[in-house]
Amino acid sequence: xxxxxxxxxxxxxxxxxxxVPLLWVLRDEIGLTGTKYGCGVAACGACTVHIDGVAVxxxxxxxxxxxxxxxxxxxxxxxxxxxxxxxxWAEHQVAQCGYCQSGQIMxxxxxxxENPSPSDQDIDNAMMGNLCRCGTYxxxxxxxxxxxxxxxxx
Amino acid sequence: MASxxxxxxxxxxxxxxxxxxxxxxxxxxxxxxxxNPLTPGEGExxxxxxxxxxxxxxxLIAPRAEMGQGxxxxxxxxxxxxxxxxxxxxxxxxxxxxxxxxxxxxxGEVIPSKGYDKSSLMHAISExxxxxxxxxxxxxxxGSTSMxxxxxxxxxxxxxxxxxxxxxxxxxxxxxRSQLSTxxxxxxxxxxVEIAYTDLASEAAGLQPVEAPLRHRSEWKLLGKGQPRVxxxxxxxxxAQFGIDTRLPGMKFAALxxxxxxxxxMRGFDAGEALQMPGVERVVDLGNAFAVVASNTWLAIQxxxxxxxxxxxxxxxxxxxxxxxxxxxxxxxAPNSTLRDDGDTSALPEGAQEITAEYEVPFLAHATxxxxxxxxxxxxxxxxxxxxxxxxxxxxxxxxxxxGIEAEQVEVITTLMGGGxxxxxxxxxxxxxxxxxxxxxxxxxxxxxxxxxxxxxxFYRPGAMARMRGAVKDGTAVLLDxxxxxxxxxxxxxxxxxxxxxxGPDTAIVDGAFNQPxxxxxxxxRGHAADLQVPVGAWRSVGASFNGFFLESFIDELxxxxxxxxxxxxxxxxxxxxxxxxxxxxxxxxxxxxxxxTPDGTGRGVAMTYSFGTPVAQVIEVADEDGMIRxxxxxxxxxxxxxxxxxNLEAQMFGGMAYGLSAAMFGEITFADGAAxxxxxxxxxxxxxxxxxxxxxxxxxAQEHIGGAGEPGTPPxxxxxxxxxxxxxxxxxxRLPLMHDFDLYS
Numbered sequence: 001x002x003x004x005x006x007x008x009x010x011x012x013x014x015x016x017x018x019x020v021p022l023l024w025v026l027r028d029e030i031g032l033t034g035t036k037y038g039c040g041v042a043a044c045g046a047c048t049v050h051i052d053g054v055a056v057x058x059x060x061x062x063x064x065x066x067x068x069x070x071x072x073x074x075x076x077x078x079x080x081x082x083x084x085x086x087x088x089w090a091e092h093q094v095a096q097c098g099y100c101q102s103g104q105i106m107x108x109x110x111x112x113x114e115n116p117s118p119s120d121q122d123i124d125n126a127m128m129g130n131l132c133r134c135g136t137y138x139x140x141x142x143x144x145x146x147x148x149x150x151x152x153x154x
Numbered sequence: 155m156a157s158x159x160x161x162x163x164x165x166x167x168x169x170x171x172x173x174x175x176x177x178x179x180x181x182x183x184x185x186x187x188x189x190n191p192l193t194p195g196e197g198e199x200x201x202x203x204x205x206x207x208x209x210x211x212x213x214l215i216a217p218r219a220e221m222g223q224g225x226x227x228x229x230x231x232x233x234x235x236x237x238x239x240x241x242x243x244x245x246x247x248x249x250x251x252x253x254x255x256x257x258x259x260x261x262g263e264v265i266p267s268k269g270y271d272k273s274s275l276m277h278a279i280s281e282x283x284x285x286x287x288x289x290x291x292x293x294x295x296x297g298s299t300s301m302x303x304x305x306x307x308x309x310x311x312x313x314x315x316x317x318x319x320x321x322x323x324x325x326x327x328x329x330x331r332s333q334l335s336t337x338x339x340x341x342x343x344x345x346x347v348e349i350a351y352t353d354l355a356s357e358a359a360g361l362q363p364v365e366a367p368l369r370h371r372s373e374w375k376l377l378g379k380g381q382p383r384v385x386x387x388x389x390x391x392x393x394a395q396f397g398i399d400t401r402l403p404g405m406k407f408a409a410l411x412x413x414x415x416x417x418x419x420m421r422g423f424d425a426g427e428a429l430q431m432p433g434v435e436r437v438v439d440l441g442n443a444f445a446v447v448a449s450n451t452w453l454a455i456q457x458x459x460x461x462x463x464x465x466x467x468x469x470x471x472x473x474x475x476x477x478x479x480x481x482x483x484x485x486x487x488a489p490n491s492t493l494r495d496d497g498d499t500s501a502l503p504e505g506a507q508e509i510t511a512e513y514e515v516p517f518l519a520h521a522t523x524x525x526x527x528x529x530x531x532x533x534x535x536x537x538x539x540x541x542x543x544x545x546x547x548x549x550x551x552x553x554x555x556x557x558g559i560e561a562e563q564v565e566v567i568t569t570l571m572g573g574g575x576x577x578x579x580x581x582x583x584x585x586x587x588x589x590x591x592x593x594x595x596x597x598x599x600x601x602x603x604x605x606x607x608x609x610x611x612x613f614y615r616p617g618a619m620a621r622m623r624g625a626v627k628d629g630t631a632v633l634l635d636x637x638x639x640x641x642x643x644x645x646x647x648x649x650x651x652x653x654x655x656x657x658g659p660d661t662a663i664v665d666g667a668f669n670q671p672x673x674x675x676x677x678x679x680r681g682h683a684a685d686l687q688v689p690v691g692a693w694r695s696v697g698a699s700f701n702g703f704f705l706e707s708f709i710d711e712l713x714x715x716x717x718x719x720x721x722x723x724x725x726x727x728x729x730x731x732x733x734x735x736x737x738x739x740x741x742x743x744x745x746x747x748x749x750x751x752t753p754d755g756t757g758r759g760v761a762m763t764y765s766f767g768t769p770v771a772q773v774i775e776v777a778d779e780d781g782m783i784r785x786x787x788x789x790x791x792x793x794x795x796x797x798x799x800x801x802n803l804e805a806q807m808f809g810g811m812a813y814g815l816s817a818a819m820f821g822e823i824t825f826a827d828g829a830a831x832x833x834x835x836x837x838x839x840x841x842x843x844x845x846x847x848x849x850x851x852x853x854x855x856a857q858e859h860i861g862g863a864g865e866p867g868t869p870p871x872x873x874x875x876x877x878x879x880x881x882x883x884x885x886x887x888x889r890l891p892l893m894h895d896f897d898l899y900s
């Protein structure tokens with residue numbers, strides 16, 4: 001059944017069963033591969049995207065249930081024009097293997113949207129669902145604080 | 155075999171060999187005997203297998219697996235340092251699978267010496283052995299060897315290319331090469347004449363290569379300083395291409411399902427229902443597994459669940475107790491190795507107090523964030539494979555064999571890896587994609603393992619047990635006699651890679667125990683190889699991942715028995731044996747403000763492990779929070795000899811520790827009927843933002859030789875935490891994961 005989606009400000013029409021998770025619509029149908037498959041059961045956060053600005057696990061949102069505008073890591077910024085969080089991530093040299101970082105950044109973006117100056121405890125609460133097997137957490141924390149400070153200045 | 159002998163002979167010659175299809179270049183012996191795999195384009199100069207310059211760009215080849223450790227950046231920096239380019243002026247690529255890219259350091263690791271006490275002669279022998287790596291297609295990333303391998307020869311490759319470019323400029327300008335200098339990708343001539351390297355490419359391509367001595371470290375501009383990683387912009391913007399992101403025109407998406415009973419066969423399957431499901435196109439028999447091919451990975455995974463397969467049984471004990479029993483039974487057999495036997499451990503020194511202890515650790519999965527996958531296209535004659543792997547030539551050879559084609563007909567494109575940790579040195583995921591592609595001739599297909607398939611078909615970190623006996627007297631250790639039992643590991647890996655099983659000691663069983671720099675007069679370590687067919691492989695730090703826990707838990711027990719401070723106890727023992735090990739302990743003592751006393755509700759533990767050429771000490775601090783044990787702080791000191799990129803090394807050290815802590819706290823794979831009982835992160839969790847301690851890292855450069863970075867941060871993590879928990883609770887952790895015996899904050 002054809003479905004219409006708005007992703008990163010662009011309209012898309014896809015013809016897939018309604019129960020296909022948004023993750024797999026993005027990756028295999030639309031070709032937006034920045035959003036990652038890690039576990040398929042909402043236990044790792046690698047697939048985090050925004051729907052109307054709120055972080056969701058795209059592996060758990062069926063195509064037929066997507067109501068609202070979808071933003072993926074590709075919609076946040078580009079290598080040439082990074083979003084403030086992406087720039088902070090680069091500044092702090094956060095990524096190691098990098099596979100989980102799209103999800104980490106989308107989760108952090110959602111946090112800063114509702115809490116412009118999060119405490120360490122706020123960061124713990126917001127980020128605990130995002131697994132990183134390389135253990136980049138200290139630099140993720142530093143990058144979130146730095147991005148928050150930068151946004152306050154602006 | 156004639157060619158093998160010829161290669162062996164030639165590889166020791168300096169000054170021979172032209173390079174096919176490019177410039178004859180002589181900077182360094184390893185670039186000579188193996189053909190240069192780079193074919194220069196029109197007007198392009200290929201200086202050696204690592205530097206290519208065209209009129210448009212400078213390309214550096216970093217033929218090592220980028221799985222997060224930052225190897226491509228530091229490898230490129232080695233070349234760039236001598237070439238006089240900045241990393242933002244060049245493109246860094248992995249390049250093709252080729253003999254010229256063999257790892258010269260990997261084979262040297264097979265010498266069962268302690269390492270830290272290696273003489274110059276032993277180092278030389280290691281290097282000569284390393285040359286044999288080319289014969290064995292050892293283009294391998296592993297063993298924390300990349301910088302040992304590349305440190306001299308990559309700088310030499312850069313220096314030679316630089317001097318050859320200067321020669322080209324000298325010829326053009328009619329001046330002497332000695333009148334020229336280089337900077338930022340340009341040759342600079344008297345009178346401020348500047349010529350870009352790219353402008354000199356076609357002239358340089360016709361020249362004999364010029365050799366040049368390496369610069370002294372005081373002249374370094376890039377090395378020794380943190381470099382922005384070349385893969386960082388892609389990884390923070392979702393544009394980095396991992397293997398799983400490979401997208402080709404007309405590509406199909408497939409899901410794998412293999413026999414969960416490890417090592418068992420497949421008697422048959424009924425795909426009738428699966429074939430009726432949306433998007434499903436085919437179900438392909440892969441021998442002991444099948445693949446569902448569909449228009450979407452998720453549809454393929456769903457359909458794979460609906461296939462009724464008749465799986466054969468696993469050739470391993472049916473229960474976890476049976477598996478543990480098989481490991482324990484190895485203690486009753488003659489030792490597989492006695493790689494340390496100092497003094498006399500048969501008798502208790504007079505007046506000494508004897509202490510004994512047993513420890514046990516479980517099997518572990520690698521659980522890379524990117525599930526295993528590979529993409530392949532077979533056109534009827536040749537195979538093209540996109541695979542995130544740590545062993546491209548071995549991968550190529552196995553794919554060729556599986557398809558019955560020549561190795562030269564297989565092209566391996568090594569992608570970025572969403573974690574490797576040793577798992578991606580295996581060839582299974584690549585070979586399965588290749589087999590599937592053969593059944594789908596002309597159509598590219600991506601074969602993805604679900605998280606459940608990935609976790610339940612690993613080559614696991616082996617479970618292991620230790621029986622330790624020691625003695626203390628006058629506040630110090632006078633005897634340490636350890637036995638470690640674990641399944642055969644190296645033989646399994648070598649058999650999978652090369653179809654042969656080496657004899658001799660399995661160093662993996664005792665690595666991190668026999669070679670620890672402790673001066674204990676009576677010191678023996680014996681390894682016992684268990685005959686167990688659970689698939690096992692290299693897991694970040696391999697044997698040191700369990701021996702670090704065994705030895706450093708026991709050293710802690712000895713210190714307490716001797717009524718000594720655990721850190722001072724270790725300082726005393728290391729100072730007698732190898733000073734760099736003492737230095738890292740002194741560093742964490744100072745960083746953590748170690749006093750040997752902790753307030754109520756706080757516990758601190760220390761551990762030091764020497765592995766992969768690098769001593770690493772860690773202090774971990776835990777606190778009692780409402781009855782739960784929470785990790786608060788960690789201090790790490792490591793001696794790398796030469797710290798090529800301190801910022802990246804810091805990341806490797808705390809990342810390695812985090813990997814070790816994940817396993818120590820929560821990691822465990824158990825088996826029932828030969829199948830793994832943990833299949834996804836809810837039952838195989840790792841450390842997370844709220845459970846990770848604050849961490850401080852110090853990189854030291856005291857030892858003479860360059861040390862490894864990717865693995866040595868892992869082994870001390872579990873014992874440092876266990877020792878901290880003992881300090882907090884008074885209960886000595888004897889087995890991992892700790893979550894079974896302690897209430898951990900999570």
